Amino acid sequence: xxxxxxxxxxxxxxxxxxxxxxxxxxxxxxxxxxxxxxxxxxxxxxxxxxxxxxxxxxxxxxxxxxxxxxxxxxxxxxxxxxxxxxxxxxxxxxxxxxxxxxxxxxxxxxxxxxxxxxxxxxxxxxxxxxxxxxxxxxxxxxxxxxxxxxxxxxxxxxxxxxxxxxxxxxxxxxxxxxxxxxxxxxxxxxxxxxxxxxxxxxxxxxxxxxxxxxxxxxxxxxxxxxxxxxxxxxxxxxxxxxxxxxxxxxxxxxxxxxxxxxxxxxxx
Amino acid sequence: xxxxxxxxxxxxxxxxxxxxxxxxxxxxxxxxxxxxxxxxxxxxxxxxxxxxxxxxxxxxxxxxxxxxxxxxxxxxxxxxxxxxxxxxxxxxxxxxxxxxxxxxxxxxxxxxxxxxxxxxxxxxxxxxxxxxxxxxxxxxxxxxxxxxxxxxxxxxxxxxxxxxxxxxxxxxxxxxxxxxxxxxxxxxxxxxxxxxxxxxxxxxxxxxxxxxxxxxxxxxxxxxxxxxxxxxxxxxxxxxxxxxxxxxxxxxxxxxxxxxxxxxxxxxxxxxxxxxxxxxxxxxxxxxxxxxxxxx
Numbered sequence: 001x002x003x004x005x006x007x008x009x010x011x012x013x014x015x016x017x018x019x020x021x022x023x024x025x026x027x028x029x030x031x032x033x034x035x036x037x038x039x040x041x042x043x044x045x046x047x048x049x050x051x052x053x054x055x056x057x058x059x060x061x062x063x064x065x066x067x068x069x070x071x072x073x074x075x076x077x078x079x080x081x082x083x084x085x086x087x088x089x090x091x092x093x094x095x096x097x098x099x100x101x102x103x104x105x106x107x108x109x110x111x112x113x114x115x116x117x118x119x120x121x122x123x124x125x126x127x128x129x130x131x132x133x134x135x136x137x138x139x140x141x142x143x144x145x146x147x148x149x150x151x152x153x154x155x156x157x158x159x160x161x162x163x164x165x166x167x168x169x170x171x172x173x174x175x176x177x178x179x180x181x182x183x184x185x186x187x188x189x190x191x192x193x194x195x196x197x198x199x200x201x202x203x204x205x206x207x208x209x210x211x212x213x214x215x216x217x218x219x220x221x222x223x224x225x226x227x228x229x230x231x232x233x234x235x236x237x238x239x240x241x242x243x244x245x246x247x248x249x250x251x252x253x254x255x256x257x258x259x260x261x262x263x264x265x266x267x268x
Numbered sequence: 269x270x271x272x273x274x275x276x277x278x279x280x281x282x283x284x285x286x287x288x289x290x291x292x293x294x295x296x297x298x299x300x301x302x303x304x305x306x307x308x309x310x311x312x313x314x315x316x317x318x319x320x321x322x323x324x325x326x327x328x329x330x331x332x333x334x335x336x337x338x339x340x341x342x343x344x345x346x347x348x349x350x351x352x353x354x355x356x357x358x359x360x361x362x363x364x365x366x367x368x369x370x371x372x373x374x375x376x377x378x379x380x381x382x383x384x385x386x387x388x389x390x391x392x393x394x395x396x397x398x399x400x401x402x403x404x405x406x407x408x409x410x411x412x413x414x415x416x417x418x419x420x421x422x423x424x425x426x427x428x429x430x431x432x433x434x435x436x437x438x439x440x441x442x443x444x445x446x447x448x449x450x451x452x453x454x455x456x457x458x459x460x461x462x463x464x465x466x467x468x469x470x471x472x473x474x475x476x477x478x479x480x481x482x483x484x485x486x487x488x489x490x491x492x493x494x495x496x497x498x499x500x501x502x503x504x505x506x507x508x509x510x511x512x513x514x515x516x517x518x519x520x521x522x523x524x525x526x527x528x529x530x531x532x533x534x535x536x537x538x539x540x541x542x543x544x545x546x547x548x549x550x551x552x553x554x555x556x557x558x559x560x561x562x563x564x
Contacts, residue, residue: 028535031367034357035323040367110543112522148490194365220365220537230537231544232364 004037009049012036014058014071023068025221025228026050026194047195067193067221090223092164095191096125096138098223099162103141106226117145118264120257125162127252137179138162138189140252144264153265157245158235159183160217163190165198173208180214182248185235187215194220209233271304271419272561273412275441279461280454281428284447284486286313287525289425291542292445292557293318294361295550297368298538301420304354306373308334308437309427310380318372319358320532327355328376335379341407342386350411360531363538371419383431397432405436412440430464443561444481446512447519450488450497458483459504462511479560480511484553485518513560517553522546 004012016032017024024032026046033041050069053059060072103121113119125138137159146153159179163172168190180186188209192198202218209216213236220228253261276289289305297303307314315324327333331340332353340348350373359368390400416422424441426434438444446462448454462481483501488494498518505514519525524543531541539547 025535027362027365031360031362031535034367035360038355038357040357040369043365106540106543110524110545112520112524112543112545227534227536227540229540230364231539231547234544234548 003039003045004041006045006049006052009033009037009041009045010052010058013049013053013069017059017069017071019071021070021072023070025225026067026069027220029069067195090164090191092138092162092167095162095164095219095223096123099139099160099189099219102219102223102226102229103139103160106229108141111143113143113145116264116267117143118260119143120253120260122253122257124159124252135179135182137176137183140183142249142253142257142261144261146264146267153267155245155261155265156185156237157183157240157249158185158187160187160189163188165191165193165196168192168198168201168205170204170208173205173212173214176209176214177212180238180240182240182244184237184240184245185215186213186238187217187235189217189219191219191223206232213238271302271416271422272442273416273422273424273440274443274445274557274561275424275426275434275437276445276447277426277434277438278446278448279429279457280448283449283454284519285309285428286317286425287529288445288447288484288486288519289314289423290317290529291519291525291546291550292554293370293421293423294359294368294538294542295547295554296421296423297359297370298363299551299554300369302369302371302418304371304373304415304419304422306334306422306424306437307375308379308433309425310375310377310383311427312375312377312379314425315372315374315376317529317532318370319355319374320360323355323358324374324376327374333374333376333379335376335382338379338386339382342382342389351415354415360533360535361538361541362535368538379433380427383433387432401432401435401439404432405439408436408440443479443557445484445515445557446481447484447486448501450485450494450501450518452493452497455497455501458501459511480513482560483512483514485515487521488518489521515553515556517549517556519549519553 012033013029016029016036030041030046033046054061058072059069061069100121100123108119111119119141121139121141124136124140127136139160141158144153144155161172161176161179168188172188176186176188192202206216210233215235216233218230218232220230222228276285278285293303293305305314305318312324331348332355334353337348337350337353354371354373356371357367358372359370361368387400424437426437448458483505485498502514504510505512524546528542542550
């Protein structure tokens with residue numbers, strides 16, 4: 001069966017976009033098109049069809065992020081509150097809140113900690129020795145649980161190093177790795193929009209993370225959307241000395257989180 | 269490509285057949301394999317979980333389902349082809365930015381009635397149960413021989429109980445997976461079911477299945493009865509004359525799986541849909557299955 005032409009793809013895109021101007025991620029639109037047509041729509045074919053619509057002024061796009069398109073109808077106000085310039089500037093500090101939401105939501109849920117256990121997330125980006133090199137993860141997540149029959153408790157500490165679009169280099173991987181001096185699992189979190197030129201580094205960064213047992217979480221496009229977080233690699237547990245972990249937690253956890261973890265460890 | 273066929277079957281309902289089919293199919297697809305899911309359960313749960321409500325409604329309306337094909341064949345109309353009922357690019361899930369390479373041969377609620385009608389019509393023509401199964405198996409084999417070339421794996425979701433379509437699926441399969449909750453009632457009759465399936469495979473013109481049925485412990489909880497039952501099943505599976513083998517991987521009872529199956533209206537990345545913990549388990553299972561199919 002012949003594949004749909006750019007003109008047909010463009011028409012389908014217009015039909016699929018919400019009429020109120022709500023933007024749709026390129027990743028999602030490509031899946032919607034593939035499902036509708038029953039054929040794989042490659043990034044190249046999609047980009048071609050989108051270019052046709054952009055040239056005609058039928059759709060708008062969120063530049064910088066490069067990830068979303070919306071129906072551009074005269075007289076219909078756009079549903080976005082931020083201007084494209086604002087959205088394109090996803091600095092680490094702007095990404096922090098969204099990452100915190102993801103860690104406290106789906107990531108935590110995925111760990112499947114029993115009700116009797118505890119799991120806390122702490123923003124540690126501004127804590128720690130000012131001269132200490134690579135000793136300040138952006139977030140840490142601490143989980144504690146007791147076993148049903150076995151004595152003792154299991155405590156796992158995850159550290160997260162957040163990088164904006166242009167910030168992820170091999171040094172970022174080593175930074176995440178260095179943080180496992182004090183934690184069991186190191187993660188690199190990278191905001192990498194779909195059409196970003198930085199995508200060219202993805203394979204290298206993935207391989208570096210894999211080699212060092214560092215987890216890699218990619219944030220596609222809009223960090224507001226929880227669906228845009230993808231775990232590309234799971235980290236490998238490091239045999240970090242309990243004394244190093246203990247000292248680290250003592251300095252980083254706030255009192256409430258300390259109490260929660262202690263209660264879970266003591267089975268209270 | 270000539271896709272290996274995996275049938276997921278059990279007499280008992282509610283043991284996690286559909287969850288196994290959907291989770292396994294998406295995991296295999298995320299690892300780059302092209303996968304076809306054939307839904308032979310009239311409840312159409314696998315079809316809904318993979319294609320979503322709206323697309324399934326459309327497929328039923330346009331008569332692009334297995335029962336439409338079967339009905340057409342029964343009436344000797346030859347207007348609906350098997351291949352045309354296979355819907356490609358059905359998945360709403362992405363992995364590394366791309367849609368999962370998943371296709372679906374959906375079923376609908378009319379399948380159960382059609383199966384009964386089939387038995388009624390053919391027994392009136394003095395065909396025995398075995399002959400009906402044989403005939404349907406022949407039909408499916410010819411259709412699948414053509415279609416499976418486009419896929420690395422074909423996963424069949426069988427309806428609970430023993431039906432003609434389940435028997436046909438078992439005969440077609442390179443590997444039969446029997447999901448089972450590791451408790452007394454769920455495993456009651458498991459051995460008989462496995463022996464029965466194995467013997468059915470030996471009937472007629474078919475060769476003996478290459479692999480014994482493989483039991484997969486599902487919906488496992490950290491309770492004694494589950495741990496003990498898994499232990500007993502593992503011991504049984506080790507025997508030289510064991511009627512089944514057992515996967516090392518077990519599927520836990522977790523809310524993440526129930527949540528994942530309900531994500532039909534969104535477009536989640538694969539690892540977000542299943543959560544990292546479940547993805548690890550499903551990947552282990554997929555690796556074991558590949559190993560079994562490769563004869564390791």
